[in-house]
Amino acid sequence: MDPRAAAETIWQAALAAGEVAPLLRGSLQRRGDMLQVGDRAVDLSVIDRVLVLGCGKAGAAMALAVEDVLGGLITCGFVVVKDAHLAPTRTVVLAEAGHPVPDARGVQAASRLLDLASSAGADDLVIFLVSGGGSALTPAPASPITLTEKQEVTRSLLAAGAAIGELNAVRKHLSRFKGGQLARAAAPALVVTLVLSDVIGDPLDVIASGPTAPDPTTFGGALDVLRARGIWADAPFSVRQRLHAGARGEILETPKPGDPIFGRVRHVIIGNNQLVVNAALECARSLGYRAELLTRELQGEARQMAQVLLERTRALEPPACLIAAGETTVTVRGRGRGGRCQEFALAAAMAIEGDEEITVLAAGTDGTDGPTDAAGAVVDGSTVNRGRQAGLDVQAALDDNDAYRVLRATGDLIVTGPTNTNLLDLYLVVHGPAR
Numbered sequence: 001m002d003p004r005a006a007a008e009t010i011w012q013a014a015l016a017a018g019e020v021a022p023l024l025r026g027s028l029q030r031r032g033d034m035l036q037v038g039d040r041a042v043d044l045s046v047i048d049r050v051l052v053l054g055c056g057k058a059g060a061a062m063a064l065a066v067e068d069v070l071g072g073l074i075t076c077g078f079v080v081v082k083d084a085h086l087a088p089t090r091t092v093v094l095a096e097a098g099h100p101v102p103d104a105r106g107v108q109a110a111s112r113l114l115d116l117a118s119s120a121g122a123d124d125l126v127i128f129l130v131s132g133g134g135s136a137l138t139p140a141p142a143s144p145i146t147l148t149e150k151q152e153v154t155r156s157l158l159a160a161g162a163a164i165g166e167l168n169a170v171r172k173h174l175s176r177f178k179g180g181q182l183a184r185a186a187a188p189a190l191v192v193t194l195v196l197s198d199v200i201g202d203p204l205d206v207i208a209s210g211p212t213a214p215d216p217t218t219f220g221g222a223l224d225v226l227r228a229r230g231i232w233a234d235a236p237f238s239v240r241q242r243l244h245a246g247a248r249g250e251i252l253e254t255p256k257p258g259d260p261i262f263g264r265v266r267h268v269i270i271g272n273n274q275l276v277v278n279a280a281l282e283c284a285r286s287l288g289y290r291a292e293l294l295t296r297e298l299q300g301e302a303r304q305m306a307q308v309l310l311e312r313t314r315a316l317e318p319p320a321c322l323i324a325a326g327e328t329t330v331t332v333r334g335r336g337r338g339g340r341c342q343e344f345a346l347a348a349a350m351a352i353e354g355d356e357e358i359t360v361l362a363a364g365t366d367g368t369d370g371p372t373d374a375a376g377a378v379v380d381g382s383t384v385n386r387g388r389q390a391g392l393d394v395q396a397a398l399d400d401n402d403a404y405r406v407l408r409a410t411g412d413l414i415v416t417g418p419t420n421t422n423l424l425d426l427y428l429v430v431h432g433p434a435r
Contacts, residue, residue, distance in 0.1 A: 001287060001433065001434050002433050003357065003358065003359035003380065003430040003431070003432065003433060004359045004378060004380055004430075006284070006287050006289065006321070006359070006430050006433075006434060007359045007360075007361040007378055007428050007430045008361070008378060009283065009287065010280050010283045010284050010287070010321065010323075010361075010428055010430075011280075011361055011363060011378075011414070011426065011428065013279050013280065013282070013283035014276045014277075014279045014280040014283070014365070014426050015276075015365060015416070015419060015421075016279065017275045017276055017278070017279035018271065018275060018276055018365050018419070018421040018422075018423045019421060020058050020061035020062055020065060020196065020270075020271075020420060020421050021061065021064070021065045021068070023196070023270045023271040023275075024062055024065035024066065024069075024194060024270050025065060025068070025069065026270065027194060027268050027270045028065075028066065028069050028194065028268075028270075029069065030044075030069050030070065033045040035070075037192050037194075037266065037268055038266070038268035040266060042125065042190065042192070044073065044125075046123065047123065047124065047125045047190075048121065048123040048124050049075040049076075049120070049121075049123075049124045049125070050070060050073050050074050050075050050124070050125045050127065051074075051075060051076055051077065051116055051117075051119075051120055051124060051125070051126045051127070051189075052066055052067075052070075052074050052076075052077030052078075052079070052091075052092050052127045052129065053077065053078055053079065053113050053116055053117060053126060053127070053128050053129070053182075054078075054079035054080070054128055054129030054130065054131075054134075055079065055080045055081075055109070055113070055129075055130065055131075055133075055134035055135075055137050055138045055208055055211070056081070056129065056130055056131030056132055056133050056134035056137065056196070056208055056422065057081065057082045057085055057099070057131055057132055057133040057134075057366050057368075057418070057420070057421075057422045058085075058129075058131035058132070058196050058366075058420055058421050058422050059079040059080065059081040059085070059094070059129055059131060059134075060079065060081050060085055060086055060087035060089065060094055060420060061087060061420035061421065062079075062129040062131065062194065062196065063077065063079045063087070063089050063092040063094065063129060064087050064088075064089055066092070066127060066129065066194075067089060067090055067091060067092060074091045074092065076091070076093075076116070077089075077091055077092030077093060078092065078093050078095070078109075078112055078113060078116055079092055079093070079094055079095075079129060080094075080095045080096070080097050080106065080109035080110075080113070080134075080137045080138060081094055081095070081096060081097075081137070082096065082097070082099040082133055082137065082368075082418070083096045083097075083098070083099070084096075084417075084418055085418045085420060087420070095108075095109045095112075097109050097137045097138075098136070098137075099133050099136045099137055100133075100136045100154070100158065100371070101136065101151050101154055101155060101158075102136050102137070102138075102139035102147065102150060102151060102154065103139075103147070103151075104147060106136070106137050106138055106139045107139050107140065107141070107147055109137065109138060110138040110139060110140040110176075110177045111140065113138065113177070113182065114140065114176065114177060114182065114185050117182050117185040117186040117189075118185045118186070120186050120189035121188075121189060122188045122189065124189045124190070125189065125190050125192065126186050126189050126190065126191045126192070127192050127193075127194065128182070128191060128192070128193040128194070128211070128212050129193075129194055130193055130194070130195045130196070130207055130208045130211070130212075131195075131196040131198065131207075131208065131421075131422050132196070132197075132198025132199070132207070132208065132366060132422035133198075133208070133366070133422065134207075134208025134209070134211070135167075135168055135171055135178060135208045135209035136154070138175075138177050138178070138208075138209075138211070139175070139177075140175050140176040140177035140178075141174060141175065141176075142174055142175060142176050142242060144238050144241075144242075145174055145236070145238045145239060145242060146238070149236040149238055149239060150174055150239075152235075152236060153170065153174070153226075153231075153235055153236070153239055154167070154171070156229075156231040156234070156235070157170060157225075157226075157229060157231065158332075159331075159332040160229040160230060160231055160331065160332075161229075161301070161329045161330060161331035161332070162225065162229055162329075163299070163329060164199055164206060164327065165199075165203070165206050166225045166228075166229070168205075168206050168209040168210075168217075169217040169221050169222045169225055170222045170225050170226065171209050172209050172210070172215055172217060172222070172254055173217070173218075173219050173222040173242070173243060173246060173254065174222075174239060174242065174243075175209070177211060178208075178209035178210065178211055178215075178254075179205070179209060179210055179211075179213075179215035179217070179254030179255070180205075180210060180211070180212065180213055180214055180215045180254050180255040180256075180259070180261070180262070181211065181254060181255070182211035182212050183211070183212040183213070183255065183261055183262060183265050184255055184261050186212070187261040187264070188264060189264065190264045190266075191212055191264060191265040191266070192266050192268070193212045193213075193265065193266065193267045193268070194268055194270050195207055195267060195268065195269045195270065196269075196270055196271050196272075196421065196422060196423070197269055197271065197272040197273070197423070198273075198327075198366070198422040198423060198424050199327075199424075200273075200296070200297045200299065200326055200327065200424070201297065202269055202272050204267050205217070212265055212267070213265075213267065214255060214256055214257040214258070214259060214262055215253075215254035215255060215256060216256065216257065217254070218246075218247070218253065219242075219243050219245075219246025219247045219251070219253065220246075220247040222243055222246075223243040223244070223247055226239075226243070271421075271423060272423060272424075273296055273325040273326070273365075273423045273424040273426075274296060275423060276325055276365060276423050276424070276426055277293060277296055277323060277325050277426075280323050280426060280428065281293060281323060284321040284323065284428075284430075287434045288319060288434035288435050289319045289320060289321040289430070289434055290316065290317065290319065290320045290321070291320075291321045291322075291323060292316065292320070292321070292322055292323070293323050293324070294309065294312060294322055294323065294324040295324050295325070295326065296324075296325045296326065297325075297326050298324040298325060298326030298327070298328060298425075298427060299326055299327065299328065299329070300328055300329070301328065301329060301330070301331065302328040302329065302330050302340045302341070302343040302344040302347065302362075303343055303344065303346075303347035303398070305324075305328050305344060305427075306344045306345075306347040306348040306351065306360070306362075307347070307348075307351060309322055309324060309348075309360075309427060309429050310348060310351055310352065310358070310360070310429060312429075313358070313429040313431050314358075314431070316431060318357065318431045318432030319430075319431065319432040319433060319434050319435055320430075320431045320432065321428060321429070321430050321431070322428070322429045322431075323426070323427070323428055324426075324427040325423075325424050325425065325426050325427065326424055326425060326427075327340070327424050327425055328340045328341075328344060328425070330343050330370075330401060332401050333399075333401065334399060334400030334401035334402060335400060335401070335402075336397060336400040336401045336402020336403070336404070336405065337370070337371065337372055337401075337402060337403075337404040337405065338369075338370055338372065338401055338402060338403035338404045339364070339368075339369030339370025339371070339372055339374070339376070339403075339404075340362075340369065340370065340425070341362040341363050341364055341369040341375070341376030341377065341425055341427075342362075342369055342370065342372070342374065342376060342377050342403035342404055342407055342413075343398070343401065343403050344360075344362040344376075344427065345360060345361070345362045345376060345377035345378070345379045345403065345407065345412070346377070346379070346383075346394070346397070346398050346403040346406055346407060347398060348360040348362075348379055348429075349379035349380075349383035349384050349387075349394075349412075350384055350394060350395065350398065352379070352380070352381050353381060353383075353384040353385070354381050354385075355380075355381040356380075356381050357381075357431055357432050358380065358381065358429065358430065358431055359378060359379070359380045359428075359429075359430045360378070360379050360380075360427075360428065360429050360430075361376070361377070361378040361379075361414070361426070361427070361428040361430075362376045362377065362425065362426070362427045362428075363375040363376030363377070363378075363414045363416075363425065363426055364376055364424075364425045365419060365421055365422060365423045365424060365425065365426060366418070366419055366421065366422040367416040367417055367418050367419040368418070369425075370404075372404050373415060374404065374407070374408075374413040374414060374415050375414045375415065375416045375419075376413075376414045376425070377403075377407045377412045377413050377414055378412055378414060379407070379410075379412050383407075383410050383412055386409075386410040386411070387406045387409060387410050390409040390410065392405070392406050392409055394406055
């Protein structure tokens with residue numbers, strides 16, 4: 001098998017490991033009146049109503065799996081997902097909203113989730129489904145901040161290369177929904193949150209901005225993020241006003257660890273990128289490669305991380321496969337289209353130009369990479385030449401953050417459509433054909 005075919009085979013195996021239904025059924029099992037949730041049991045005979053709520057790119061698949069487990073016991077449900085991420089649920093109502101920049105549909109969805117959570121009583125069970133993308137899908141701007149102003153801040157943070165933790169620290173403190181505030185609305189109901197983690201290290205307060213998790217971040221910390229990323233001076237007045245007021249203690253903080261509202265809240269992580277990594281390693285070895293894991297926590301500028309992985313791979317004796325997972329970032333300086341995986345791939349393609357032994361793959365397990373229809377790309381030593389033959393200046397495109405245009409022309413994009421899962425990005429460097 002040649003390196004390119006091997007990389008694509010490894011990617012497919014890794015993606016299959018992130019299928020939501022078996023992951024959820026492994027953590028949510030019903031036996032008569034007893035519902036096993038992780039290592040805890042819930043007696044359904046004393047539960048009045050079961051509400052299924054949620055947000056995130058994998059929300060539809062998670063809702064379907066919950067319906068398979070609980071069936072007619074679900075009283076009502078509402079889950080907001082990214083556009084084109086719907087599924088044929090029976091009881092749980094699905095709504096679409098904007099991602100990564102929030103929109104008015106998301107505002108309506110967040111309000112409905114808050115209303116439903118607030119309706120829950122002490123004898124009710126709220127099953128909350130959380131996956132990556134949930135934060136952008138549930139904007140609930142705190143007055144007097146408008147949706148337009150929150151969109152502006154989100155775009156500025158994304159363009160400045162803010163890490164997900166930084167982005168969410170700001171989002172929480174401009175919101176009525178995030179940072180444990182949905183748990184505050186649902187109290188005193190029993191809340192079980194099932195989490196598909198798309199964040200390095202699985203921090204509950206960061207995944208989808210932690211709607212039911214204690215929030216260790218503060219107004220002052222959110223203010224510091226905007227300053228550190230160089231966008232404080234240009235942020236809307238209402239945003240700066242709220243963060244200043246919160247830092248002075250004039251606005252109620254998000255609920256913190258130890259708050260009694262979390263006394264009846266349970267979190268279970270049903271999957272993370274360890275599953276993807278293990279599947280990739282196993283597949284690579286089955287193909288005859290010496291497979292090594294660099295890290296499950298890859299971070300940093302995408303084009304710089306591409307060089308790091310290539311250097312490490314070239315130090316390995318072929319046939320070798322170096323695997324990494326995580327989430328790189330792109331500091332946008334140009335006006336082109338692309339995403340972190342496409343930028344990683346194009347930077348790698350330039351570094352391996354003419355090398356017939358190396359193939360590089362970078363793709364998001366959710367099926368999307370930036371504001372494009374691609375999950376990422378797979379490139380080899382011929383990519384740059386094919387780009388030039390298409391009349392493109394590859395270096396200029398990279399400088400303009402325009403990886404999508406080049407990789408579309410070379411036929412190197414990976415287009416999966418929505419995968420209905422979200423377990424971070426996978427990065428592969430395959431060195432040499434398998435023996």
